[in-house]
Amino acid sequence: MNELQIAPEAVEIPLDLTLEHAGFEAFLTDIRRHLHRHPEIGLHEYDTARFIRDLFERRGLEVVGPLARTGLYVDIVGAADGPTVAYRADIDALPIDDRKDVEYRSTREGLAHLCGHDAHTTIAIGTALLLAERRDRLKGTVRVFFQPNEEGIPSGAPLMIRDGVLEGVSAAFASHVDPTLPTGVFGLITGAATASAxxxxxxxxxxxxxxxxxxxxxxxxxxxxxxxxxxxxxxxxxxxxxxxxxxxxxxxxxxxxxxxxxxxxxxxxxxxxxxxxxxxxxxxxxxxxxxxxxxxxxxxxxxxxxxxGAPPVLNDHKLVGLVRETITGMFGEDAIFDIPAPSMGAEDFAHYLTHVPGMLLRVGTSDGPATSYPLHDSCFDIDEAVFGKAPRMLAAMLEAYLERAR
Structure with a gap:
């Protein structure tokens, strides 16, 4: 193991980050718990950004940023020329006390990751590292980017766009954890996925x-x-x-x-x-x-x-179809939940979709009462077994997008 020293604790990075690596899920769990302990409010995610940058640079990946003050991205450039597809994670926390009785509870009074952005960041990190291990198979570039201040108005997405995160990008994807769905189930909807606000x-x-x-x-x-x-x-x-x-x-x-x-x-x-x-x-x-x-x-x-605020998220039907095929091929049809109606909540990922086609999917993170609290609840938590499936599916889906979009 290589030990990555990032204050205030160490996160061990496996040398072998292939899809089959037995320690990959545990590695991502360590990352998520580090982020959960040290939340930061929107546009002040300096420690979080340093953590992400250091992690990628120690894996030999070039990090671009800052964008929008604390945002950044990493490009996974494939062996063959092709389009650039983006995957976005939000990194900010909420101004709420963390009332969970867990060892990775927030150490910062009045701040907590109670909307799953620590999980989103972790899933994106895992997806990027998996793609980096198979870049010889990529027919184009995957841009994985980390956006500040999703929760605020004005939010971070327009600032990231202003600073060039979508330059050269042909499509954009994102996911959001969902405590109403079991772990291992992905929620899909075509058209309106969320409302404006x-x-x-x-x-x-x-x-x-x-x-x-x-x-x-x-x-x-x-x-x-x-x-x-x-x-x-x-x-x-x-x-x-x-x-x-x-x-x-x-x-x-x-x-x-x-x-x-x-x-x-x-x-x-x-x-x-x-x-x-x-x-x-x-x-x-x-x-x-x-x-x-x-x-x-x-x-x-x-x-x-x-x-x-944010416009509505409008999921592109072709991209929803691609995600559906990927999930079905990897986990079977039972791993898909067809969302019957859009959420009336808002998601600033919608700003990107006014420039390029894209889609937002839901990722189930519930395995019982402790992981079924609603988003923004002071006891919100996730089933960390999600890190064994979500990054694998997303990496495979993004690779498939590049294959088809050439």
Missing amino acids: DRFRVIVRGPSTGHSARPHQSADTVWIATNVMNTLYQVVGRRTDARHGTVLAVCRLRGGDAYNVIPQEVEFGGTVRCTAREDRDTVRTLIAETAQRTAAQFGAETVVDFDH
Whole structure:
């Protein structure tokens, strides 16, 4: 064994990293546990980036970066010329306490890998190392890249694109762990896989404060704001295609400091999510117009702001077919779960798919109650046996893509 000294602990790297190596799964488990112990918030993943860089460089692989402050990538260049296909992993953690009673629990208070990004990073590392061992069979290049700040707005994907991660890339893939699926099962869906996510804020402003005994002498901003909210809930369902998924949710409401004073301003906000790209602009316009029109009826005005998040992930049907064939050939049809409907959650991997075709798949990581907590739960964990299958499947799939895309 070669010992890779990366503070604060050592990770042993097997000399033989072929698909059949008995220690490969244990090696990846050590990596995942190191990352899990030392989470970092988005755009501050400096230790994580150094860890990844050091690991690859000690295996003789050239690392490109930083991109987007803490992002990087490694190109696995095959023996034959061909296209470049990308595989992406996110590396940031969440600002949540880790409440699991395990020896690899987060050592950083208020930070934890509770969305599986430590597993995503580990799977990507394993995939890259497996491909590096078989580069003589690759008919092109596989770019494995590690992206910061998936959880934030603005997220890391547009910054990675700005810094050139997609240059020369013909398609992009990613995966996300799924605690609702058993380990060894992969979730596939064609078309919309996730929704977009945009944040909105509405300020309802009256001419002045008012007395609660005489609301007729002022604009009752609290009542007006609730009217705007209720109208938004109604109008979105009547002005967007019911066959598309669209969800508007008001999640915060602020206004007033006294029980007998009508405030001059009330602010509320939330998110709007769409599975069809064309609905995003429609809903933004609806929110702005509805707020202005409703408030004006009662003598108030509005200010509406948007923070544009990720678009929907739209999986390419041909690439879904390629992944399906790879999984079936390696593990059989029982290893596939056909996802019946898109998630209304968001994933910033979608930004890459506005430039190149691609797909996002789900990777099952549950083997019982301890690994079935939902994403973002303070007890979220994974079945680490996933490292015995997911990197192997992804390496085989990416190799097959290069073979077909020539």
